[in-house]
Amino acid sequence: MTTAPGNPDAPLFIGLMSGTSLDGVDGVLVAFSPEGKAELRQHASSPFTDDLRAELLALNTSGTDELHRSALAANGLVRTYARIVQELLAQAGVAPSDVAAMGAHGQTVRHRPREFDGTGYTLQLNNPALLAELTGITVVADFRTRDVAAGGQGAPLVPAFHAGVFGRSGETVAVLNLGGIANLSILRADGGVLGFDCGPANALMDFWCHEHTGQWFDARGDWAAQGRVVQPLLGALLEDPYFRLEPPKSTGRDLFHPEWLRTRLATHGGLDASDVQATLAELTAISCADDLKRHAPDARELIVCGGGALNDHLMRRLQAHLPGVTVQSSLAHGIDPQQVEAAAFAWLARQCLLGLPGNLASVTGARGARVLGAIHPV
């Protein structure tokens, strides 16, 4: 099918997501029906080079010459995005002009909702102009700042997409994204949607795993499964006030960073590294499970997406804390867990081009529905 670039009626969109786990980029090519139903056509992913990952991670905290380094890192990120786009187009046999637009999330390096430190801003490194030049496709970027400007958290944004894909009338269903950070969408039986960040998912586990094993993540959770949960440490981690905050709420590496862990470990010396890993996995499982029980006691189904859905140990621990709830990867519902977020940003790009809202005020706490994103046409 040939369509004009940027034509809002064109069915093909690309979504590009590089999330807080900093593992790399996921991209999807999605066809949307006129009603907005998503059909995933292609998926491509690429890990960051070690240098780019290290620089993006470093840019999450204050440092020397940040502006210059941020600009260079954004260019590096966008070149990775462009390679993913070329791969998607080649795999699908479509031309850039067949794609209406792509939603490019960018790399969050700061996320400071007002409650965090009184500032109230969110920052995703990106270079959508360069991405449009490199790909010949209209780029929609900067999805979060409008919601923040409207008094919202700017996150999470996927609940509206989750509702369209996984929601069922007459039944409460929950969707849990386990990326660097965990976010929960509660899709209520009456169509209402609640969503918020639960706390860390993989970010601290990845840090600890890399520091002690040299691996970027604990494949299948095998290492955590060998350890024993250190209850006093788990209790100390769960004491962070974030876990008790009522929604709307969102968080990130600004709060749950290695120093956060080190400070709490300082009073629990001499622990076996695998026991700490087991405790971090338990922190993720218990904080997410408690949030579900608290906010959706009627939910009988938890659909898990994000890379954490591949962590068998974590999935078992979630199930253990949620008797009576079926805990399953989104794969059981026909969607690869690692494609859900990227697909959501394809949907958000479509919403933007159609002039439709991307946020849900019931989730982010914004003053109202807003069209999200800035369009960089070709």
Ligand SMILES: Nc1ncnc2c1ncn2[C@@H]1O[C@H](COP(=O)(O)OP(=O)(O)OP(=O)(O)O)[C@@H](O)[C@H]1O
């Ligand atoms: N096979 C696996 N076994 C265990 N964990 C895995 C596996 N594959 C991926 N993961 C975990 O999933 C993480 C990546 O998940 P994902 O790509 O969903 O996160 P993200 O999108 O970067 O983060 P966020 O959703 O917070 O923005 C990895 O860092 C790793 O911890």
Ligand SMILES: CC(=O)N[C@H]1[C@@H]2OC[C@@H](O2)[C@@H](O)[C@@H]1O[C@H](C)C(=O)O
């Ligand atoms: C500021 C930011 O990038 N937040 C991410 C992060 O990763 C998971 C969680 O924290 C969620 O709030 C959000 O991402 C998803 C895609 C969202 O906005 O729904």
